[in-house]
Amino acid sequence: MPIGGFVVTVDPDKVDRVKEMLLAISGAELHGQDEKGNLVLVLDAETSEEMELMTKEIRELPDVLALGLVYFHAEDEVERIEKGEYRPSRSFGRKPV
Amino acid sequence: MGLTRRDFLKRTAAAAAASYIGLRLPFDAPEEAMAADVDSWHIGSCRLCGVGCRVRLGVKDGRAVAIKGVPEARTSMGYLCMKGMLFYKLMGHPERLTTPLYRESKKDEFREISWEEALDIAADRFAKAVKEHGNDSVAYYGSGQALTEETYLFQKVMRAGLQTNNVEGNPRLCMASAVGGYLTSFGADEPIGSYADIEKATCFFIIGSNMAEAHPVIFRRVMRRKLDNRNSVTVINADPRISPTSRIADIHLMFEPGTDLAMLNAMAYVILDEGLADEKFIENYATFRIGKDKKEVTFEDYKEFLADYTPEKAAQICKGNITPEKIRKVARLFARSSATMSMWTMGINQRKRGVWANNMIHNLHILTGQLCKPGADSFSLTGQPNACGGVREGGGLCHILPGHRLVKKEKLRNQVEEAWGVPLGRIPPKPGYHTMAMFSAINQGKIKAIWINCTSPAQSLPNCDLYRKGMAREDCFMVVTDIFPTKTTELANLILPTAFHFEKTGVYGCTERRSQITRKAVDAPGKAMPEVWIVREWALKLAQKLQDPVIEKSVEPFKGLEPDYALPKAIWDEYTQKLTKGRDNDLRGATYEVLEKMADGVQWPAPTEEFALKGGTYKKFVRGIDPLADVHAKDDKPLQFYGPAHPDKKLWVWLRPHKGPEEMPDVQYPFYLSTGRIVDHWHTMSMTGRITELLRANPYAYVEINPSDAKALGIKPGDMVLVESRRGRNILPAKVYEGPVKGMVFVYWHDMDEDRMINRVTKDAYDPGSKEPEFKICACRIEKVSGPKPLKPYIVRM
């Protein structure tokens, strides 16, 4: 199950509101904040696709200005892919330029 | 201690994030967990956009299992975006191409073949084409995602071996106008400044770029700069569409598509009219030019020319929310700020007059002296990770040779021939087909064998149906090297599986003239091989079949080298030591040894290892910072514009008129259609999660429509809407929102489904200078076809 460490940057005046919204997401943990509107967020998801959707949802929250990933671990999922227990639903990654 | 492994990992993740913002957590960074989460960490670049973020890839039991940012990297400062996060899934992905596949006819099924047989067929078909139809009946079409070593070797074999300049690449579709702009305005390709200017700029002019989605980590830096200096930093966003980038803007300039040239000229008008120009800077460093023959004119001529672009007149052309007062205000902010940084991408480049649009932005910087000082720059952002390094610098386009040399100049061709040890005159003097001409030539049956590497033109060319017909021709033999099946492999005769990033070694050069190495960390799946090995082996077979020792000569220095490290290193050495020597992109100091020591690579010019080890040149043309500015100094002025394209060593202010797009809306096709990217464009519907709101996430391309247009046409959110142009049609679900300006619709272009592939609708007009197509603007009509329908995402599979 993938785990991600993020810095969420929020409009400093709106931090409390955003924190509430983040905590309403299951699998999200907040580990601290600074005075500039940066929050330390850890996400724990079933699959990385779900993690991606969670991050999309967070990015789209009003007053969230940026979501920066700094650490991502997905060993369990890699094992599941290799064992054929889990098949990512599509290929991706090559921008079709 | 009762901590599970999972808790350890979560603490590791939290500690990593906390360290970025200097926060102490109630628990210590779990050192053991840090060590236990992977076997080894391997530093490299992210491969999924042109920002050039550095990552550490965590490998355990030979597999990539984790990723983290590299805080000491000057590009990303440790941050990554979501695309970076998903790296690991590409390795060992069940759909990877793992063995060569061949079919004689495009109607047949593919069959698995050996490498020996595959390379033999590829060599045979290229040799046959050359013998029967001449050297220009073969072509290479590459990518801004290929490593520099790969692009360099491909073009070397094509030019010196097969004696054709039919060498192109997808950067023609995204960067060519920026290249044209830099060369004609500053005399040298690629930005003068660096990302480091972001933290010193006090005014950002972001035009034609949705960097929040396309360059998230750079956007993060701009956003941080703004948030930390709310009152002293101004962000101006100019775009016909409100995008996530607009969230941090103080001023949003919204105009009808294609009218920004008038606006940019009007800004110049205001700058001169209100005495905001830096007269001294202009006198020292600028001349004024007009027309195809680059005729020099006077400052007075320029002023006279601009008389036609009063803010009043421009506002009438631009419409949207543009008023004369707004243009004045923005021009004043631009000129008066202590340091202005412009940033743009495809909204400026993918235009019928993309080079002009680039020139006009540069004009503003030259007029106001907003160049070559900390925080001030005219900075084009690159889309792909190695469009700059590999294709622009490495010789990946039909008219340029490695080291920013023009094909048409004999002296420069001879330099390359000498460096390669091939007979003088071996490289043909005529540039090859540019991208649109190349695919038109395929349509006309002129190209008999083409090698497409690491890109999918069947989907990415504008008006793609027209060109897919050509690619489907039986008389055009198509080799495709890639890691996954694509719309283009569907039209291939021969598919060759390649190693992916971190499965091979090589260098990427990102937006800011920065070269960074990524070394092999895991094995490629199945029989997939690095491209450099593929090209070398193919060339050796070609040499035999064509009985031409010069072809063999082109790969001679690389014979027998193992492909994972020694081979790319030898190619890089040849390229940097022999072909960048004495050129503006001097990379001689950026050896593999140096690149491997640096967390974030080297910015050229970097003529010596000693200089490269300090990071290279942060700002070009400034004496004391750029070593070449001292070497080429022609007087004692602090700035020396030594670029190869301007004999007078000056910056050129261009007199460029406003010109609208090739195709304007009319009665039949009354809307503007524009296209663009979404940050997570690859992602899918599959949603097994437990978060109900996420079900709303949209896995397909959709068409964005302004609410007032939607209302007039009776279109509701989710309705299926026909988007039709003179060339083709799509049927897409509607998203109704205050994004695009009234009268314009916007479609994301990544969807592979035939009904939602927007390049079937876009127009293939192109800039006469840069030959870059006008993806961003054409005319279309829209119509509701039905209410919402359940849709399925579509992906090409073998």
Ligand code: SF4
């Ligand atoms: S911004 Fe670009 S280079 Fe950086 S992590 Fe995202 S996709 Fe990769």
